[in-house]
Amino acid sequence: MSIIFWKTIVVYFTSILAFCCCFRSNVNREDNPNIPAIAKYFSTKGRYEEVNPYLIEDILAVNRSILQPPSAQCREIHVTAIIRHGTRYPTSKNVKKMQKLYQLVKSGASGKQSWLREIQTQWRMWYTEDMDGRLVxxxxxxxxHLAVRLSKLFPSLISEEKLRGGFFKFITSSKHRCVNSTLSFKAGLTELWAITDMEFDHAVNDALMRFFDQCTRFVQEVDNNPSALSEMDKFKQGPEMRRVQEKIADRLGVPYNNITDDMAEAAFYLCAYEFAIKTVNSPWCQLFDEVDAQVMEYANDLKQFWKRAYGYDINSKSSCILFHxxxxxLDKAAKENKSGQQVTEAVTVQVGHAETLLPLLTLLGFSKDNDTLTSTNYATQAKRSFRTSHTLPYxxxxxxxxxxCGGGDLRLQPLLNEKPVTFPGLTDQRASIPLYQDVRGHYSDLLKGCDFETECQLFKHPAEV
Incomplete structure (x- = not known):
């Protein structure tokens, strides 16, 4: 029989096996009383395990076959990992909203459900403002766990030999949650290999990992501009959100005007944080059904879309510095490899925020829909690609x-949350990982331009020139 036949058989059975594994994990997730039915709608407050459900059964599970290099002689020579910090406490701003809702429920709710009585008599508000987004x-x-899984995915790169040899570079945002995530990633590796005789440095670089703070045009035109989120604001005042608020009020037995959009958001966050931090299916989750959760998810996606993604051009252009x-x-690794040298930086680990990753993903063209997300097209966006629940968990x-791959053949594979993806708009790449030069060619306009200083300066009015 031909080689093509046997390759087809292998691909077929691999697909069936992957489907069965995924199906089993999904069944377990849905049958698990400790997992809220609405957990898959928590957007940027979601667990990583909801994006990769197989990790619920085995947190260190990997499947190297998904990498599918184009030929057997291909070998990894460099990996850059841009990672959001891990699960964190709520910010002080959100804690205030949650405390306000808790007081309302404690003193004013009159429903008779057992879960509501549990909130009123047993649950205690344990979130405090000083937690303010710190890593849990x-x-x-x-x-x-991510560090260990990546070492299993790329054993020749993310190895004890490479770490000890100084071929790793760690870069982080200055925020506690990012620094501590970086320390945790390093600890995952040093504990895996029982390294106790060496320590490994990291660099704090906010210019790279918090570029959004240093982009004047973004700060003034989007971040500090109340009208920039007008679509989200209109949606929060619209019929879908109003219905969610009314349903929450009915479940609590309080007047409709007591439940604002902030109160609804606080309730959703309480459910999300209790689950992400403590793996608890909290009684707060009973305030939402799946329809409600989809509305809450869309409200947050509107926020992310207009503040960090495709809503305004400067959102993605603010990440030019990280893109370059x-x-x-990659260029340095390619050049060293071509000249026969050892690649001096085999592994780069850069830890930042959702606000770091989303603008870069947007600049690269990921999760782009044909239609803009607005306050009025919720009903037609049910199958949208832009779903932060899928792309931006902790x-x-x-x-x-x-x-x-030999003979000067360099190829680049992107993975998002440990799953291979394809560079948007890059043709003729489905059968294999694209040539690195083709990727560079695809993004040539950004590589030639996309200057951070130029993009981030405020435009001057003619009278000022």
């Missing part, structure tokens, strides 16, 4: 893996 124990585990940094590392990551 689960967030430490998120990065430790990534490609300069510890979300973009991996760019550079392969040497």
């Amino acid at each position: 124990k689960k967030g430490v585990s998120d990065h430790k 940094d990534v490609f300069s590392r 510890a979300a990551n973009l991996l760019l893996v550079l392969y040497d």
